[in-house]
Amino acid sequence: MKKVLIVDDDVDIRKVVSKLIEKSGYQAMEAKNGVEGMGKVREDKPDLIILDMLMPKESGIRMYHELKTEESLKDIPVIVLSAIPKKSFLRSQKVLDEFAGQSVPEPEAYIEKPEEPEELIALMKKILG
Amino acid sequence: MTNKAKILIVDDNVDTVELLTKRFHAEGYDTSEAYDGEQALQQVVEYQPDIILLDIMMPKIDGYEVSKRLKSYDNTKHIPIIMLSAKARVPDKIKGLDLGADDYIVKPFDYRELSQRVKYWVTVKVEVEERLTKIRQLEKELIQSERLAAVGQTVASLAHYVKNILFGLKGGVYLVDEAFKENDTDSLKDGWDLVESNMGRISGLVLDLLEYSRERKPEYEKCFPNEIADDVCKLTQESAKEYSIEIIKDFDPSMGEAVMDPKGIHRCLLNLVSNAIDACIYDSNEEKKWVVRVKTILEDDGMVRFEVSDNGCGMDEETKKKLFTGFFTTKEGRGTGLGLLNTQKIAQEHGGTITVNSQLGQGSTFTIRMPYRDVATSGATGKED
Secondary structure, three states: OOEEEEEOOOHHHHHHHHHHHHHOOOEEEEEOOHHHHHHHHHHOOOOEEEEOOOOOOOOHHHHHHHHHHOOOOOOOOEEEEEOOOHHHHHHHHHHHHHHHOOOOOOOOEEEEOOOOHHHHHHHHHHHHO | OHHHOEEEEEOOOHHHHHHHHHHHHHOOOEEEEEOOHHHHHHHHHHHOOOEEEEEOOOOOOOHHHHHHHHHHOOOOOOOOEEEEEOOOOHHHHHHHHHOOOOEEEEOOOOHHHHHHHHHHHHHHHHHHHHHHHHHHHHHHHHHHHHHHOOOOOOHHHHHHHHHHHHHHHHHHHHHHHHHHHHOOHHHHHHHHHHHHHHHHHHHHHHHHHHHHHOOOOOOOEEEOHHHHHHHHHHHHHHHHHHOOOEEEEEEOOOOOOEEEOHHHHHHHHHHHHHHHHHHHHOOOOOOOOOEEEEEEEEOOOOEEEEEEEEOOOOOOHHHHHHOOOOOOOOOOOOOOOOHHHHHHHHHHHOOOEEEEEEEOOOEEEEEEEEEOOEHHHOOOOOOOO
């Protein structure tokens, strides 16, 4: 069974998304910040990551960059699920790129909360097949 | 900036150092010197140079090692290093550049050439620093615009919070819908729980917002501060007991009847004690025996001190910095992030202060100090505008 990791500090959002993941026929994994998220990714490589941006400890902004610059992890697709507008996210990524001197690709999909749950399910199915 | 740039000259040869110092002073630079690798590393921390001229062959730690170390630390890696050495062979140069030197000049060198290179690298450093500042600024802007500003300053933070609640509600409703379609009662319960939980969050948000936005003058009346504290302990006893948390009362017996704002004090203490209980609940160290202590102290200088301490999860530096910022919460979406802000507001309206002391993993103490007005000295009615 394919595994999907949801990284979000909000316990309700984790619950909702986990249910949506399970309903779509995948196995759900949860993490509440970037540090925990990276740990789960390394320990039990998921097939897809759904990632919030603003979290205490390590933010999704950092975690995304870490994922996409690590050779063995960079091919895991990521759906960003955040209340931050996509524009702001891309701007921060550009700055990080410039700083790190390497360019990181855009996420597979960007969902701005509160999007309809159907949309997230459709996206997961499209990416994971 | 360019002509006041700071150069750190590192060479075990005193004559070289003296000569370079004189020359660069004449050009308007500021300089400092080090005569071995160890001194060099120390000087980088103390002097914070804009550029380093580094000899390779030195006692204790050599130039290669100094360069390697400086380039491995985040706060020193952007300082340009020019290696000065009599080692003229190509492999030596490559080794120096490999270990992080930005430039390499072979001794004996032409001073004018060195001066040109210093000028160039100082300019580069200024540019890198400007870019760094810009990046930090952007990060700050992003965080502030999306979450951290208080109500009234920006609606964006409020919108961010509500967007999260809405997504939770939509998810709950979706699960309920699906449950009806598939006749699945388990899923129905999950969905409904989510709807209820998120409705609760909206109610909490509205109450906290109203409290925060309302201009409220303290309503002074006669009261016993110890009794208020006692009432708060009674109210929270039940939920504390559920998680095996003991509430200890430690009231100052010399505290008598005072003219204060009992409702305001009650609200503050209730907030702090509930927070303390949450801190114990969120503590992952199951071996602890959790205690919340509520202390009242009548101070010599006419102030009342209320202390609420817990031995729960405590806070890291980042959390402490954001404590009194609106919409910041560590309660995984369960708190509005306005409770402490309200407590601070009430304390300040009283001419009081609130302070915090916290150690990650060991617990926190919140202290409120407010002026104490003795009944005897503040008039018979005890009422004031």
